[in-house]
Amino acid sequence: MDVDHPSPRVGGGSGGDPPRIRRLEESVVNRIAAGEVIQRPSSAVKELVENSLDAGASTVSVTVKDGGLKLIQVSDDGHGIRFEDLPILCERHTTSKLSAYEDLQTIKSMGFRGEALASMTYVGHVTVTTITEGQLHGYRVCYKDGVMENEPKPCAAVKGTQVMVENLFYNMVARRKTLQNSNDDYPKIVDFISRFAVHHINVNFSCRKHGANRADVHSSSTSSRLDAIRNIYGASVVRDLIEIEVSDEDAGDAVFKMDGYISNANYVAKKITMILFINDRLVDCTALKRAIEFVYSATLPQASKPFIYMSINLPSEHVDVNIHPTKKEVSLLNQERIIETIKNTIEEKLRNSNTTRIFQTQLQAVNSSAFTQVCTQKDKGTDVKMASGMKSQKTPVSQMVRTDPRNPSGRLHTYWHGQSSNLEKKSDLVSVRNVVRSRRNPKDAGDLSSRHELLMEIDSHCHPGLLEVIKNCTYVGLADEVLALIQCNTHLYLVNVVNVSKELMYQQALRRFGNFNAIQLSEPAPLQELLLMALKDDELIGDENDEEKLEIAEVNSKILKENSEMINEYFSIHVDQDGNLTRLPVVLDQYTPDMDRLPEFVLTMGNDVTWDDEKECFRTAAAAVGNFYALHPPILPNPSGSGIQLYKKNKDCMASGEHFDSTDEDDIDHELLAEAETAWSQREWTIQHVLFPSMRLFLKPPKSMATDGTFVQIASLEKLYKIFERC
Ligand code: ADP
Numbered sequence: 001m002d003v004d005h006p007s008p009r010v011g012g013g014s015g016g017d018p019p020r021i022r023r024l025e026e027s028v029v030n031r032i033a034a035g036e037v038i039q040r041p042s043s044a045v046k047e048l049v050e051n052s053l054d055a056g057a058s059t060v061s062v063t064v065k066d067g068g069l070k071l072i073q074v075s076d077d078g079h080g081i082r083f084e085d086l087p088i089l090c091e092r093h094t095t096s097k098l099s100a101y102e103d104l105q106t107i108k109s110m111g112f113r114g115e116a117l118a119s120m121t122y123v124g125h126v127t128v129t130t131i132t133e134g135q136l137h138g139y140r141v142c143y144k145d146g147v148m149e150n151e152p153k154p155c156a157a158v159k160g161t162q163v164m165v166e167n168l169f170y171n172m173v174a175r176r177k178t179l180q181n182s183n184d185d186y187p188k189i190v191d192f193i194s195r196f197a198v199h200h201i202n203v204n205f206s207c208r209k210h211g212a213n214r215a216d217v218h219s220s221s222t223s224s225r226l227d228a229i230r231n232i233y234g235a236s237v238v239r240d241l242i243e244i245e246v247s248d249e250d251a252g253d254a255v256f257k258m259d260g261y262i263s264n265a266n267y268v269a270k271k272i273t274m275i276l277f278i279n280d281r282l283v284d285c286t287a288l289k290r291a292i293e294f295v296y297s298a299t300l301p302q303a304s305k306p307f308i309y310m311s312i313n314l315p316s317e318h319v320d321v322n323i324h325p326t327k328k329e330v331s332l333l334n335q336e337r338i339i340e341t342i343k344n345t346i347e348e349k350l351r352n353s354n355t356t357r358i359f360q361t362q363l364q365a366v367n368s369s370a371f372t373q374v375c376t377q378k379d380k381g382t383d384v385k386m387a388s389g390m391k392s393q394k395t396p397v398s399q400m401v402r403t404d405p406r407n408p409s410g411r412l413h414t415y416w417h418g419q420s421s422n423l424e425k426k427s428d429l430v431s432v433r434n435v436v437r438s439r440r441n442p443k444d445a446g447d448l449s450s451r452h453e454l455l456m457e458i459d460s461h462c463h464p465g466l467l468e469v470i471k472n473c474t475y476v477g478l479a480d481e482v483l484a485l486i487q488c489n490t491h492l493y494l495v496n497v498v499n500v501s502k503e504l505m506y507q508q509a510l511r512r513f514g515n516f517n518a519i520q521l522s523e524p525a526p527l528q529e530l531l532l533m534a535l536k537d538d539e540l541i542g543d544e545n546d547e548e549k550l551e552i553a554e555v556n557s558k559i560l561k562e563n564s565e566m567i568n569e570y571f572s573i574h575v576d577q578d579g580n581l582t583r584l585p586v587v588l589d590q591y592t593p594d595m596d597r598l599p600e601f602v603l604t605m606g607n608d609v610t611w612d613d614e615k616e617c618f619r620t621a622a623a624a625v626g627n628f629y630a631l632h633p634p635i636l637p638n639p640s641g642s643g644i645q646l647y648k649k650n651k652d653c654m655a656s657g658e659h660f661d662s663t664d665e666d667d668i669d670h671e672l673l674a675e676a677e678t679a680w681s682q683r684e685w686t687i688q689h690v691l692f693p694s695m696r697l698f699l700k701p702p703k704s705m706a707t708d709g710t711f712v713q714i715a716s717l718e719k720l721y722k723i724f725e726r727c
């Protein structure tokens with residue numbers, strides 16, 4: 001039977017005719033649309049509360065039963081709804097807030113689509129009770145599928161409007177089931193009301209479960225934002241908040257104002273709380289949230305899940321409010337520039353408030369003995385270098401790449417197996433106490449000024465032009481194994497990924513200094529073995545000189561052990577008492593260095609770090625970290641193109657027995673090939689999604705990068721156009 005003949009679809013008529021197109025019934029259209037606007041009970045609550053705020057309410061009370069599936073009731077004391085508007089109140093696209101499309105540009109109300117109430121009547125039973133000013137009684141009316149079910153009945157009513165939605169999604173079985181199975185929506189509803197209460201400080205909000213005496217949110221109008229936050233989120237949150245404000249009046253199209261509160265280094269939470277209002281609309285802005293998260297994890301890694309309340313105001317014609325059916329997101333003119341300004345403001349605030357904290361913690365915790373040890377180590381350290389004749393430069397990348405992938409010896413994962421697990425010994429309490437005591441004298445805090453000097457050097461060496469390029473560039477792709485192509489305005493540049501990532505990691509190591517999160521190694525790794533592994537490839541010593549290698553490894557591991565308290569304290573590189581490496585620092589979030597380079601790193605730490613001068617010690621150690629964490633090409637050769645030849649198995653073994661006539665395809669070591677492919681594609685992903693976004697936020701490119709080939713401008717579009725014009 002032939003394959004490629006598609007069989008006619010159901011309803012498509014005979015002989016493969018295309019299916020007929022029909023107009024959907026309006027009720028079907030409306031129900032589909034309603035499912036989009038009212039996605040879950042909490043979205044209904046948000047719409048109803050926004051209607052109350054649009055009606056100028058100063059009190060809004062919410063009652064919820066069964067997570068909103070059984071009942072949602074929102075009562076307000078706003079202006080109410082006219083009697084004559086009740087018949088069309090719940091029809092789709094009926095609104096009092098917008099009349100012409102152009103009004104959207106200047107709209108101040110939260111609603112404008114006239115869809116929310118209508119949608120609720122398609123997926124639930126809606127009853128509205130309302131009274132307008134000056135009336136003796138109010139009216140109550142029920143709605144179904146957009147229309148009134150009965151004439152409005154006169155009834156007693158207090159000022160304002162009450163909307164009741166019962167049996168939400170009664171006619172959408174699947175949605176109701178999913179919602180019933182998933183967690184109750186009530187916490188989400190409480191969360192929404194809490195956010196509104198923080199922003200609209202002159203409105204009294206309450207939110208309770210049906211039948212409960214106590215409200216879960218209860219705010220009374222106040223003139224102070226901090227009081228509102230204290231009332232909702234508690235005094236402990238308010239204690240750790242810093243006020244923040246920025247306005248960019250001269251920014252042309254990016255003009256805006258922002259004010260709010262952000263948490264400081266003492267606020268520690270499991271997840272970020274971000275309350276964002278743009279032109280008084282409660283919205284999400286993923287790009288802004290990410291940028292803020294990045295800043296926090298770089299500046300305050302211990303407090304990297306902040307509390308943020310932020311209100312941004314910009315001319316209404318710069319905000320497109322109509323990009324999302326539930327108006328959950330808005331789009332801003334010149335969003336990047338606004339985010340950048342806010343990000344810089346936060347970074348500066350945190351850095352200023354952070355200095356004091358780091359200073360205090362380190363005063364108490366730093367190990368003074370580390371530096372006395374450094375001095376005694378000094379001579380030995382130099383001796384080692386001279387005796388071994390080792391270059392102080394790290395092994396060049398080209399030498400690190402094994403040319404024979406069939407023998408991955410020295411690759412770390414092969415080594416990891418079979419290591420017995422060594423439990424780290426607890427440090428001696430008495431010596432720790434002594435350290436703390438001896439360190440209390442503030443005069444000993446010279447270590448901090450060294451680090452500050454290094455950070456200042458980064459700032460003063462920064463190339464402003466390159467900084468602009470990095471901040472505004474778009475990543476195009478990788479041109480080869482180390483060069484990436486980026487575009488900035490009309491210029492194209494080639495960027496050396498290894499150099500920039502090395503510098504970025506170096507700078508981050510100094511910024512996070514003393515404040516790293518840790519990567520725990522699954523097995524403690526003996527320094528001695530790592531060092532021997534690194535020395536194995538060292539051509540200068542040669543293969544015969546095993547004894548010399550052993551000696552170098554011993555001396556280096558001793559140096560590291562002796563300085564272990566200091567490198568642990570400052571760089572979170574933890575060596576236990578048995579000389580095993582157990583922890584490494586998180587230099588950039590969501591990024592782990594290539595563990596194949598761990599032996600080389602340990603050797604660099606032992607051999608290339610200057611231990612006898614504090615500032616140099618920090619600089620060289622941060623440089624070693626930078627080099628290890630940089631995005632070098634993976635050690636397994638790139639299998640793309642002709643690189644695949646390197647993954648051929650040894651012909652000699654294959655030629656034996658029945659494998660004699662194996663095809664080319666079978667000669668490939670698929671396991672190793674797959675590993676190499678993963679390593680290369682992961683690196684490419686990381687370059688695009690981790691390295692470049694982080695560079696945009698944190699890298700201060702040194703001037704040298706403009707001339708040493710790290711950044712090379714290869715084309716400018718203006719010139720290209722000129723060439724084309726001539727053709
Ligand atoms: P929108 O808010 O987009 O206009 P809705 O379907 O949410 O659409 O509401 C339709 C109209 O009903 C509103 O424009 C408003 O005039 C009126 N309305 C809804 N809720 C209230 C309320 N709580 N108080 C006064 N008027 C209301």
Ligand code: MG
Nearest residue numbers: 047051111116
């Ligand atoms: Mg509305």
